[in-house]
Amino acid sequence: MSDSPQSPLLDYHQRTKHRFEAYAEGPGQLDWDAQPAPFRHYLGAPRTILPLSAAAFERPFGELDRPPARSATLDLDGIGALFELSLAISAWKSWGPNRWALRCNPSSGNLHPVEAYLLCSGVNGLADGVHHYDPLDHALEGRALLATAPPATPWLAIGLSTVMWREAWKYGERAFRYCQLDVGHALAAVAYAARLLGWQTRPLALPADTLGRVLGCTRTDDFAPARHACTEAEEAEALLFLHAPSGAATAPALAQWLATAQWHGSPSAIDPAPGYRWPIVGTAAGASRCRGATLATPPQWPPLPPVRPAPAAGAVQVIRQRRSAQRFDPARSLPREAFYRLLDATLPRSCAPFDAQASAPAIALLLFVLRVEGLPSGLYLLPRGTTAASLIGATRFPARRPLAADSGCPPHLALEVLAELPLQAVQRLARSLSCHQDIAATSAFSLGMLADLGGVDSDGHLYRERLREAGLIGHTLYLEAEAAGMRGTGIGCFFDDPVHDSFGIDDPHWQSVYHFTVGAALDDARITTAPAYPQRQRELP
Template identity: 65%
Template sequence: MSDTPQNPLRTYHAQTKHHYDAYAEGPGQLDWDAQPAPFRHYPGAPRLELPLTAERFDRPYGQLPEKPQNPVAADLVSLGALLELSLAISAWKSWGPNRWALRCNPSSGNLHPVEAWVLTGGLPGVTDGVHHYDPEQHALEGRALTAPSGEGPWLAIALSSAMWREAWKYGERAFRYCQLDVGHAVGALAYAAALLGWEARPRTITGDDLGYLLGLDRPDDFPPSRYSFTENEEAEILLTLHGPGLSTMPPVEHLRQRLAGVIWQGSPSRIDPAPGYRWPVIDQAAAASRFLRSTAENPLFSPLPPLAPHPTSASTAKLIRQRRSGQRFNPNSSLPSAGFYRMLDALLPRPQAPFTAQEACPRIHLLLFVLRVDDLSPGLYLLPRTPAAASDLPAAMRPHFPELRRVEHAPPQLGLIQLAEFGLQALQRLARSLSCHQDIASNSAFSLGMLGEFDEATRDGYGYRELLREAGLVGQSLYLEAEAAGVRGTGIGCFFDDPVHEACGLAGTRWQSVYHFTVGTPITDSRIETSPPYPQRRQEQKLR
């Protein structure tokens, strides 16, 4: 696949790069009073409130097992916990008259393009069929309810993207961010499933089939119009839940037959009735990358020693709910090297949550800007995440960094490589400038760029989505590992693409930076107030 009009995804990626002298096309200015609606509802659809029961299944984060253990029964209660700890509101924030929701799953700019759907049969307490998940009320909206089939229980979660929520702020680069957010959400679901003793795995399905199952191709609900691009949702991925007591999801053709005569209930609320901009390249990228394969690539994991239990005693639910994107970091704080190595070890692709939920073989590797890690010199480091990359990436960088060396006191399974040693101030300037001049990349303990095997991943269109989603999945793991270590992470979507490649000696398109991230000691803004999610619901539960 080459950068030609006949291969639009590589063209899209090149077109949406940021450069020192020009950013990718975007709105230029924002009217925050006209922000797209952060929640979609289906008025008229029957509603089913989900219980808030996550604490019932909680355990220390350090006790999450390598393989699912002690599975809980699949029913309305456990479904509520799954969604509560993955896609629900985690807190409300307020500053003066402004109030906004935070969610368990991260999102670029807190814009949350990802919508979630529950497909189920035979699950106690839940009607068979297709339900939209409403995170604002932690409830299901029954879109296409079917008669009991007598099978199951089986359970699947689908994700879609309302891409205009991202495009409104980020312009043409929004397709990238939507895929990163899908990866974050997949990771959030994988961790919540592991807490219940389940496993979330991707299900092979074409984009057309998934759109049909979710009702996203219904012209009565999403009629074509001048502004229809703001309301459209892109069918993204289907995850099935596995564990003792959970049956296999029926074949897709069987589900299509069941939905053929069903009355769809409710109508989608509007996201933005009057947009001021449009970027057709986003729709073109979506069309060029839809899943048309008949089979999926099964991820392969190289042998690694088991990930050691995390030493924290903090509960998994607490860490999931307190996860935030750090806004400012303390440049006078450092990170112990043991905590740093633990984070990196957790990012290696093992056959456990969250990486068993990814769709393709691992193709993301880490270029690290180590700024303030105890016992480690400031400098550029490389963490290849597969044996092949451990050979190929250093070879590609060696002309630029002739004195590559392994970090001997790092755990051997990391294969951590020091590319070059820097003075702290020089490294700060480099990290800040490459991440769109943002201080969060230079005042932290470390920041990183995720280098993707771009040419290999984009041999077909869907591979581009898979690559970006894997980056989001790695980011979600890093978010939780940072919280467990007592620090905080932040995803960075704005970076200067080709200058990153030049800084580490990479030419051509074989490797491309697709996401940046930073971890450090947060500085909290005391002016912002925090309140718990669903306060009325929790009070009602106490009174029952």
């Protein structure tokens, strides 16, 4: 990859690779008592407690690619369910004196850099304007509110920002990568929840400075003084419209809409006394910000058969129970049909979560098949409609071939066998490439996501798009694994170039950006689970 000063993002990506001889720059050790605040509040802002209404919208997870018989109403119940199933707390975990929250949207290290905002107009029971979502209390905090507004067709959108310091505190220079993966997970979580409610998602690409003004991220005087401004700053990331009359979903319309808004609240501190600084994270953010302004026309996805029906688990249940597995049972395997469904669900279609994606697919999957019933262990490739199939060195894999017709694999998957290998050999390779982590080798299968970074040097925002697409795929695998009675785990630590070498990838534009693993989870009996909102259990059915 280029080290040219004209390619700051490619330089960043190269610099932040893990290598066998050294990991990317990070703090080295952590003081967990000084962890950045995982929740932000806007002190003094008007608050609206959202109902815990998700259970009323339950339907089978396998039917999410079809609209419900009746879409949710655009009201507090619908909005409450939207957040409850996307960005809310899903459970509390405890081990001895330690207690921590899990959320519906996964995050690297459970650090949760993503902050969410609701933009709405004409919603009964909610003031027009911009509201910050507080997952700790499942509440909205009014940030920019309009005192009076003429009657209009109701609409709403979800805005996302990141507090990058939450990730940089632990992961150092690699934090920008992880923040974008987390944005992808959050976009997918919102898309799935919206689809459950019968709502459509459509991304609006705004210039970063415009989106920052809309979400209040540029109001630096509102933020408390800190030793380093980078610890408190929020980076404006993405905007998804869920109900979007054509006149509302434009940058000028949003700016005019908020021109008379009154701003409320002061953001709580994230980390007033950081011990480190990682300037390159800010450099990567600056080089990759969106410069244009378009309501994305959904990409023309290739026609594909519907996703195979999943087990009859309810979607609300699947979303709420999503967890990251910490250990896998190597004695259990994954049925072949479930494996095909998991891969099938990652193919881009015009339904959740890929209706939240603004760009064409640019990620292929490199698979370590370990324990899938009826399939030989080895290395496989799922191109996902990209050109990656042509990049795997033929001389490296002389036995490369499409999966046999009698394997039961759907032809449209285009799944290829690169090399059949003994299980122990695949285990050693998967473990070593994923930073020597057993979870990559004791599962049913693990994978690396290979992204096409061509064009990033001329359009830096593509770098964010590629990492977010990886997050979208990861969230799909999380939910599909739960529906199949298994469990997934995202792996952010892997040795970048050794992955490329192992799969015979010579084109520098194709880079490994995220790993994932799926298997039968082993639960730790020492960890106890409590409800997400115990103070509000009386509200639940």
